[in-house]
Amino acid sequence: MNSGAGQAPAVGVVVARTGRLARLGDPLAYAMELLAPKLRGRLRLVGRDSRSSAEGARRAVRELVEVERARIVVTLAGTEVLPAVADACEEAGVPCLSTTFPWQVYYHGGRRRRWTYHFCWGLDDIAETFADLWEAVGGTERTVGCLWNDGPQGTWSRHREHGFLPAARARGHRLVDPAGYREPAAALDEHVAAFREAGVDVVTSAATGADLGLFRREAARQGLRPRLITCSRWLAYPPAATAPAEQAPQADVGTLVYWTPAHPYRSSLDGMTAAELAEGYERSTGDQWLQPLGLAYALFEVAAHALATAGDPTAPKSVAAALGATRLQTVAGPLDWTSGPVPHIATVRLAGGQWQRGRRHPYELVVTDNRGVDGLPVGGELVPPGADQ
Template sequence: MGEISDGRNRILTIGVAVARSGRLASLGDPLDFVTGLLEPRLAVLGPTGYRIRLAARDTRSSADGARQAVQELAQDENAKIILTLAGTEVLPAVADTCEAIGVPCLSSTFPWQVYYYGRAADDDHPFDWTYHFCWGLDDIAGTFADLWERVGGSQQTVGCLWNDGPQGTWSRHPQRGFAPAARARGHRLLEPAPYREPAAELDGHVAAFRDAEIGIVTSAATGRDLALFRARAGEAGWQPRLITCSRWLAYPPSVTSSGRSPAQAGVATLVYWTPSHPYRSSFDGTTTAELAEAYEQRTGRQWLQPLGLAYALFEVATHALTAADDPADRRCVADALGRTRLDTISGPLDWTAGPVPNVATVALAGGQWQQGTRHDYELTVVTSGQVDGLPVGGDLVSAYT
């Protein structure tokens, strides 16, 4: 496909692969919102002589849909770079397809070890076209260890509720997972056999933790499986003092239609973006608080952590197009991504610093879903962790008070 022009400027297209149907549709909301928010602004922010346009395709919450979305964005829309967020199967499918056909890709919300090593890169053979920013499994372990030590001191025994999918498998990885980083902090992990997702029953895990007098449980379970675990624990007359969980908990829980508390209530989790983070947009100085407020005003829904990462995708993509030696050449755009250093609304991102080629890291803090004032449950920052200048909003409390 030839270059597109509006008569005055050549057009640079940023492609967006986003779930708008299927089981991950709600996970696509932040990226869909930011796409609509920034589309008119980005038109005038490109390199001299160019205008930026956005084109989106629905991944349909599946790997096949993701591959088709990339093909359409690359071929039909002539996208110079493709952006995506979220999905254990979808995100790698987007990135792998971009790598295969030679289109720059930028993604987030996926622990970097899973993104990098899980897609068969290694320290000697990095990717040519695909770039990512996120936290690592080791960062999650360090954040959770901070929380465990707040309730029980050093050298805790922690029960691990792992599934047999990518989340559990990579959490257990002996060199690059969550588990070795947690053990390096002096904690002992009790790891029953992983369960098949979705879980049919978790009685064996409950019994193992109860019999070992475990006070802390950690997991990467879905909300559904976490609810099942908590229900079975209650039926067995046992409850941990604290649950830490890294998956699905970026999205606000709410009281169920039956009036029962959601599975996430009182659960501690990682915090990577809030309206209180001390960051601003590289476009126009928009603050984290202003972005969160815009989302709530326009959608009528509670702000979401992935909003900041979704916004930063466009910041980095626009920067790469502007910094590229030839913004119409995909190879030049990919090279520009690899040398990007940029302060964004999600914090400073630096692809020249590693930890591996193709990856920049995001700082983590620790939080907990507690009953709120404006919403049923609000994410309370209980430890600032790696984030300089992030205010702490409350104390860590027992999940069962």
């Protein structure tokens, strides 16, 4: 067993390298590879594959804590994996830092948080951002159809106290929410019919790309032509390239913008700008930058800051206290755990945008509403669904 004696403090990284979340793990793996030599001597970055499953995530935490003697564990993961990492760290009594998961689901949906810290936007922030987009297509009171599943995504979106629903209604919008559907959806014709009957002119969703595509085909068949579709779930990924005659399901869909190369932020570790980080990622991987990249880099910024400012970086209580006291300017923006909406939470600022046909890439994320992020330029206007781009 590796005792870690005489070595720099270890930051454990739970990252999806295999399974369905492997693409989501790419930005975290890249940030880890890029920063490891820069932090050598100060920190050791050691990773384990979550295998895109809750059990794999728990196993990864055990190995990082017991074998690598990780002083803090960081992760960027999905609906089942991220809570599993946080819960395993709670059980082990090791500080954990995570992101890319609406904070209400993280905070209210799990066990008591003593060792685990998180930064992200909230479901209310999603509703406010989407309401800005809805209102941009005309009028302050829309009839909005909710394409929500019967799983965690839909359950928390419709939560009457902590969810998307109360924030959207507070803006004056009427939400039409048929029964949640089981993923993957076999048919969504009843949702389309309910939206038509209610006079829906805007649709909001947290659907997968496949289910969103199914909905759009059925809506076209029944003659439902919403003025705008917003979707929060697949916001990180560019629409898949399809045949020229077929439009990708995410194309022209309004979504959240939490990080782009145009964001006016720099890393606290090395001064790298958002633009430089995205450019390096594309040059190194050959792939288009992804929104989680900025937050992945910020995970290491905050972890390094906490270990550097902790009174005793070998004591879990000291590292946890340092996380809770962190106020830091990062490449993902300003993060502040001292004034979060609830303990152990820092929030990420959101803008509104849309996937549109691009010049450098088949589809590019265009900022259409920047009111939530100071200094972020607007890149274009909303394109109506189905419009020729």
